Amino acid sequence: MTKRKLNIEFIRIFAVIMTVSIHVSNLYLNSFGSISKSFFGTSVIFNSFARVCVPLFFMISGAFALEKEFNRKKYFERVFKFLIILIAWSAIYYFCKSGFGIKNLGKVITNSFFNANMTSRHLWYMYPLIGIYLALPFIQNMCKNMSRELENLFLILWFCLSGLSVAFLPLAKFITKTDIE
Numbered sequence: 524m525t526k527r528k529l530n531i532e533f534i535r536i537f538a539v540i541m542t543v544s545i546h547v548s549n550l551y552l553n554s555f556g557s558i559s560k561s562f563f564g565t566s567v568i569f570n571s572f573a574r575v576c577v578p579l580f581f582m583i584s585g586a587f588a589l590e591k592e593f594n595r596k597k598y599f600e601r602v603f604k605f606l607i608i609l610i611a612w613s614a615i616y617y618f619c620k621s622g623f624g625i626k627n628l629g630k631v632i633t634n635s636f637f638n639a640n641m642t643s644r645h646l647w648y649m650y651p652l653i654g655i656y657l658a659l660p661f662i663q664n665m666c667k668n669m670s671r672e673l674e675n676l677f678l679i680l681w682f683c684l685s686g687l688s689v690a691f692l693p694l695a696k697f698i699t700k701t702d703i704e
Contacts, residue, residue: 528586535583541576544569577648581655585662593660602656609649616646654684 551558551566661669661677669677 531583531586534579538576538579538583541573541579544573545576548573581651585655588659589663589666591663593663598656598660602653605649605653605656609646609653612646612649657684 548566548570551563552570555563658677658681661673661680665674665677
């Protein structure tokens, strides 16, 4: 049995409470005009302070992931699994919002990944999650006295992948001749 780390468990409890606070305060944030200004202001403050919960969850996951030994097979299985989940749910949301019609496959693919109005905004979490899993072996190695050469390779990969969607969007618009946002 593994020894539990109490400091991480306290952070997890705090992040869960903040997540609930975000969802509850969102109900009041959407009621602007029908509730008092002080009540609305209080919900804005709670919502704003609670936004740290998602980075806390990322840090908790990272703390546990860094302790594990790198396993190439599990690594590729995990990345592939999350890509399939992202693609499947993006397509499902797209088809539901577009009336189940397929006019142009390029438009479907482009809108599925880059047009939040045609998919679902809550899938945003999958993009950084996949990025973290792609970078995990580099980060694990970096934490274990990574060489300067590997550190530079990591930084180049991180820089290139961070800007990939921004660079790909104009190209996707041009190829599919669509007006995506």
